[in-house]
Amino acid sequence: MKVTIEDGCIGCGACESFCADVFKVEDVCTVDESKIAGNEDCVKDAADACPVSVISVSE
Numbered sequence: 001m002k003v004t005i006e007d008g009c010i011g012c013g014a015c016e017s018f019c020a021d022v023f024k025v026e027d028v029c030t031v032d033e034s035k036i037a038g039n040e041d042c043v044k045d046a047a048d049a050c051p052v053s054v055i056s057v058s059e
Contacts, residue, residue: 002058006055010052016029021035022036
């Protein structure tokens with residue numbers, strides 16, 4: 001699974017609240033790719049919850 005953050009992140013923290021192992025928000029969201037394996041479900045939930053739809057998930 002590949003996760004990317006497109007331009008436009010507003011730093012709201014929704015992704016981090018769904019999947020804190022993978023997503024970290026300071027000014028904008030970053031992804032810890034080493035933690036994606038085993039957290040696929042919460043990664044997808046976080047992408048769905050993003051209010052500006054900037055989290056892209058591909059298999």
